[in-house]
Amino acid sequence: MTDATDITDTHCPYCALQCGMRLAPKEGAAGGSVVGVEVRERTEFPVNQGALCGKGRTAPEVLSSAVRLTEPLVRDEATGELVPASWESALDRVAAGLAGVRARHGADAVGVFGGGGLTNEKAYALGKFTRLVLGSSQIDYNGRFCMSSAAAAGTRAFGVDRGLPFPLADVPRTGCVLLVGSNLAETMPPALRYFTELRENGGTLIVVDPRRTRTAEQADLHLAPRPGTDLALALGLLHLVVAEGRVDEAFVAERTSGWPAARAAAMAHWPEWVERITGVSVPQLRAAVEMFCAPEAAMVLTARGPEQQAKGTDTVGAWINLCLATGRAGRPFSGYGCLTGQGNGQGGREHGQKADQLPGYRMLADPAAREHVAGVWGVAPESLPGPGRSAYELLDALGRDTEDGVRALMLLASNPVVSAPRAAHVEERMRALDFLVVCDVVLSESARLADVVLPVTQWAEETGTLTNLEGRVLLRRRAVDPPPGCRSDLEVLHALAARLGWEKGFPSDPAEVFDELRRASAGGKADYSGITYARIEAEDGVFWPCPEEEGGPPHPGTPRLFLDRFATEDGRARFAPVSHRPSAEEPDEEYPVLLTTGRVLAQYQSGAQTRRVAELNAAAPGPFVQLHPRLAGRLGAAEGDALAVVSRRGRAVAPARISTDIRPDTVFMPFHWPGEGRANSLTNPALDPTSRMPEFKVCAVRVELAGGS
CATH class of the missing domain: 3.40.50.740 (Rossmann fold)
Structure with a gap:
């Protein structure tokens, strides 16, 4: 029987949820290559309430001397x-x-x-x-490489950047969440419960992603834009907000600055033009605006999709503009937030x-x-x-x-x-x-x-x-x-x-x-x-912020930012006048397909640790190329065939995974593996001029059977 004094309350070593867990001695552990502790639930920790993904449950495996370094x-x-x-x-x-x-x-x-x-x-x-x-x-x-674009845009708009300016517990209490470029069902699985609760409470979820991911499957509305066009999409939605008279004029006048220039920029992005650029239909654009503006409170949450672009700061700025114009910032259960990735x-x-x-x-x-x-x-x-x-x-x-x-x-x-x-x-x-x-x-x-x-x-x-x-x-x-x-x-x-x-x-x-x-x-x-x-x-x-108070009770900390004022000199949030521009690298005759990259459920980041855990490797043993059946047909590729994905920077080879869950003009590769399947051999280091974020999320490639040149 494990003594309670041997149990340690701690946190998962992986993503930015930092889920609570307990570590207890494993009964009968003998040291050496045997992992001597096991994970137990820590149900009272508010972020995950005991829930853990497979990475968290198996985290002690990397403590083993069989997989880690033990001498210089x-x-x-x-x-x-x-x-x-x-x-x-x-x-x-x-x-x-x-x-x-x-x-x-x-x-x-x-x-x-x-x-x-x-x-x-x-x-x-x-x-x-x-x-x-x-x-x-x-x-x-x-x-x-994680959230620098969101940090730059958040600082520009609000005067300070904190991933979420409110606790995750506020998510189920809002009316609508517009989730942009996040597949949290695979990257942060314990967080998905907040979005399930949102819908159970009568709220709605809009997911923006070029792929129909596990997260997109939970959405009331899924928008699947062409990679690299999130900026145009956000501006098209803001255009409709203005055209349909949905701007919160009182909030804009009392708590923001810079609206006329941002409004003028958005009005240049007609819905029909946005449809041609993004592939998202005008009826879908109108449905998204209706869904986002109908409740009293709403949120926009972004992740790597819009951020890992050479225009990531402006892209996030456009989504922030949507929040500000509709009065969805600096109020309870409303606002813009970034789903930070790393621990x-x-x-x-x-x-x-x-x-x-x-x-x-x-x-x-x-x-x-x-x-x-x-x-x-x-x-x-x-x-x-x-x-x-x-x-x-x-x-x-x-x-x-x-x-x-x-x-x-x-x-x-x-x-x-x-x-x-x-x-x-x-x-x-x-x-x-x-x-x-x-x-x-x-x-x-x-x-x-x-x-x-x-x-x-x-x-x-x-x-x-x-x-x-x-x-x-x-x-x-x-x-x-x-x-x-x-x-x-x-x-x-x-x-x-x-x-x-x-x-x-x-x-x-x-x-x-x-x-x-x-x-x-x-x-x-x-x-x-x-x-x-x-x-x-x-x-x-x-x-944070939690300053030390002299001579009084301790500062309580700040779970919710901006409710009274924004962190700018005048206390007002600042609109950014942004306009759509092409990605740093657009498809052409030689490289006609778009590549986007991301993560899978069982692996984490470069895989340096998770690839050493047998259970996780069994679930996700290696890289793959996800492509639409239409593209597979043009290539003559069948499920599991070795495909070569080639960009101006390199070549990667991985098995085909054919699915209607991705756009016909796009392929997807996870980036956890080295060797010939290394997705980042292909990605573009073009940098955002403000955040210096590389353009991981979109580059031009050609796809061919691996025997091709």
Whole structure:
């Protein structure tokens, strides 16, 4: 019988729901390759109420020593192979490698690439380490590929970005949800219950997706636009809102600015023209407007579909305009929100591993922000470097023998060889580095290229905070001891900082790091100063902003933003005057088909961890190409035939999966696998001018039987 004191309340290590779970010792576990803990329900945690997807249920499998790294590895100069090494010698080699490149080429020749799965404490320490110890501006993270377009659009409109400005519990209480580019039935399955409850309460669900996904099957109305035309679709809906007299004139006058220019831009997008561009019929457009405007409250939620485009910021801005024009923002059970993907995609950028941000969601180019954070760090503000490159631009600069090339890279919790756009090019750039060190749980495809691989602890083996898609700051508690050969990322940064001349300032205790993070964030947009580990445990998480209050009761946190005012200087939300424009790459005679990419239920992100779990691999063993029967007929392809998908950047081969659930002009590939089925060999690195988001979601390809040239 398991003693109650052996049970640890914690959170799933995967997506931004951060579902609550309990870890308990597994009866009869003997150690070694046997996983010694099992997952149990944590029904009282409000986000998932005990529900878990297959990834969450099987998460302890990656704790097994049979699938994870348990000792440092270094590149043997004679054989070129990765071989085991002691921690001291591995750390010495890392310090020497980073210092050597910095001495030869300057501080900005050393780059750091982080991950949206790092805890707030690690993200904070990593940003501080890069800017102080390395003196480099060259830091970004894979969260740039997640919701940066939504963040840019949200900040432009509302003055601050938080994935959801309201709790998920508000979703069933609204009248209509317009869900754009999200297949949450596969990416966040426990969240689907909120949308089921919405419909049970009499509300409606509109899903916008080029495919009829499991999520779209739940919708009252499914709009299937051509990939890359979400911007035109949103503008067409807003045109109809104006034409049909559905604008909330009082709200627009009292709480917004910029409406005349945005209105004029929308009115140039006639419904019939939008139908030709998107493939969504005018009757469907009218039905969507009626459904969205009929109830007193409604929401627009976006995800990677509209965001992962070279016009993603403007696309999200158009959906925000729809909310503002109809008065569906800054009111109870209404608003715009983004379904953040990665476990700590929100907190990961709030506290310093994004190229242009300092802790507390402060901007690195702001003198006051620099002064505040420098004061906490005990350095002069002018000693802090300026903003660096965005994620893809950083990866593209790797190994370049130029004055501004990045010659050494420290990579944490990310696998860009699989997950980055134009992945073969990124792999080539990583191979050209003078020095590469990877800190990871498993030997990922990217780690296999490293000069040094450091095995680090993972979710159940360490304590730290994460911020979920609602802006709820959570605490994951250590439940089990890590293997003897593993150390935490905080311990790694502490040891490297000491070797590089910083004996103080980089504690390895997460509670100590969080206390400093609180001070660094104080007064910022993402103010965590009133949040403590004890409060998080007592309250099932605390919503930011939560400033520390002097002489009174603790600040309650902020579950719902914007009810009184928006976070702009004048308190008004700002319309964005945006217009449709083509995708960076449109189909032509040579590449006549559109490719869009995404996830499947049983795998997560680059698959570095989930591909090591037998149950998940059995459910989703490999990549595939989903295509319409009409396209399959033109190709002479049958179910399961090997198809080659070719873009201007590369070629990927995977079995055909023929389905009427996708448009005839579009193919879909999941992006979880390396090798010949690597979908990101094809994707376009064209960047949004504001968010610097690559255009993952649409590019031109040709499809042929794999024997073709």
